[in-house]
Amino acid sequence: SSELTQPPSVSVSPGQTASITCSGDKLGDKYACWYQQKPGQSPVLVIYQDNKRPSGIPERFSGSNSGNTATLTISGTQALDEADYYCQAWDSSTAKVIFGGGTKLTVL
Amino acid sequence: QITLKESGPTLVKPTQTLTLTCTVSGFSLTTGAVGVGWIRQPPGKALEWLALIYWDDDKRYSPSLKSRLTITQDTSKNQVVLTMTNMDPVDTATYYCAHRLTGDAFDIWGQGTMVTVSS
Numbered sequence: 445s446s447e448l449t450q451p452p453s454v455s456v457s458p459g460q461t462a463s464i465t466c467s468g469d470k471l472g473d474k475y476a477c478w479y480q481q482k483p484g485q486s487p488v489l490v491i492y493q494d495n496k497r498p499s500g501i502p503e504r505f506s507g508s509n510s511g512n513t514a515t516l517t518i519s520g521t522q523a524l525d526e527a528d529y530y531c532q533a534w535d536s537s538t539a540k541v542i543f544g545g546g547t548k549l550t551v552l
Numbered sequence: 553q554i555t556l557k558e559s560g561p562t563l564v565k566p567t568q569t570l571t572l573t574c575t576v577s578g579f580s581l582t583t584g585a586v587g588v589g590w591i592r593q594p595p596g597k598a599l600e601w602l603a604l605i606y607w608d609d610d611k612r613y614s615p616s617l618k619s620r621l622t623i624t625q626d627t628s629k630n631q632v633v634l635t636m637t638n639m640d641p642v643d644t645a646t647y648y649c650a651h652r653l654t655g656d657a658f659d660i661w662g663q664g665t666m667v668t669v670s671s
Contacts, residue, residue, distance in 0.1 A: 477657035479599075486648060486664055487599065492657035530599050534656035539612050541589065541601035541656065 448531055448544035455550045462518040464547045466531030469512060474533045476514035478507060481546075482527045490529075491516060518549075526551045554578035556588070556649050556662035563668050564639050570667060574632040574649030581627045582607050587652030588632040590623065592645040593664075600645075604652065605632060641669045 448468040456462035466476060476494050479487035489498050491507035494514065504519045514533075518525055531544040560572035574588060581588070589604040603623040604612045613621050622635045632649060646666045650658035 475655040475657070477655065479658075481599075486661040487658075488661075489653070489657055489659045492653060492659070493655040498659055532599075532601075532657065538615060540614060541591075541604065541612075543591075543599045543601060546598045 448533060448542050450529075450531060450544040450547045452545070453548045453550065455552060456518075456521045458523060458551055459520055462521045462525070462549060462551075464516045464518075464529050464531075464549065466514040466516075466544045467512055468514075468533065468542070468544075471512050471514055471533060472510045474509075474535065476507070476509045476531055476533050478505075478514075478516045479530045479532065480525075480527045481530065487530065521549075521551055523551050525549065554651055554660045556651060556660060558647060558649050558662045558665040560647075560665055560667065562666060563670065565671050566640055566669060568639050570634075570636045570639050570643070572634045572636075572647055572649075572665065572667075574634070574662060576630050576632065576649075576651070579651065581625050581630060581632070585654060587656075588625070589650050589652055589658055590632075590634045590647065591650060591658070591661075592643075592647045594642075594645040597645075602636075602647075603634060606652075639669045643667070644669045 478491040481487040494509040495507045586607040590602040605623045620637045625632045646664040648664045651660040653659040
């Protein structure tokens with residue numbers, strides 16, 4: 445299967461660590477990346493090639509990818525991190541880009 | 553500074569063909585490893601990848617939409633064009649173009665353009 449599965453929602457208290465998972469068949473064999481999207485805005489890349497941060501992305505964002513699961517971790521979560529998060533990978537077997545269904549992160 | 557900007561109609565009728573243009577700046581479409589992709593997002597729903605074109609004119613399409621999509625590039629105008637035939641109300645969405653980074657992530661996105669399909 446070339447689908448990516450994310451939990452619809454994750455809640456976290458300010459200052460705590462949020463973890464968002466993305467599951468897919470042999471996902472660890474592919475590069476995974478993550479996007480943050482706030483209401484009315486375009487997505488922003490926060491992690492690429494499993495664990496690299498683009499310039500300007502805070503160090504509290506980190507990523508990992510192994511087996512069938514990629515994980516986005518936000519340490520010391522802040523209110524401004526509240527957003528939808530999407531994972532994405534390239535499925536070489538079908539030569540297509542695949543997105544997860546998105547996870548709404550609530551900071552409360 | 554890399555920027556991308558989508559343009560095209562905001563309203564199309566069912567069965568019509570949609571043509572969207574992505575005008576890029578800050579990079580060349582012919583530079584090795586460069587790619588530009590199109591992604592859409594229906595209101596309140598998830599991102600959906602549509603198509604991707606590489607610097608060498610190699611093209612990739614979403615298998616579920618491949619029969620309806622064509623992606624091309626005009627390097628002299630710094631533009632990437634996406635056409636989608638036989639539009640349906642379910643195609644109502646915000647359409648984004650984005651710059652492909654190595655590893656097939658999209659690092660820079662356009663502002664998006666909302667397209668409504670309605671008679």
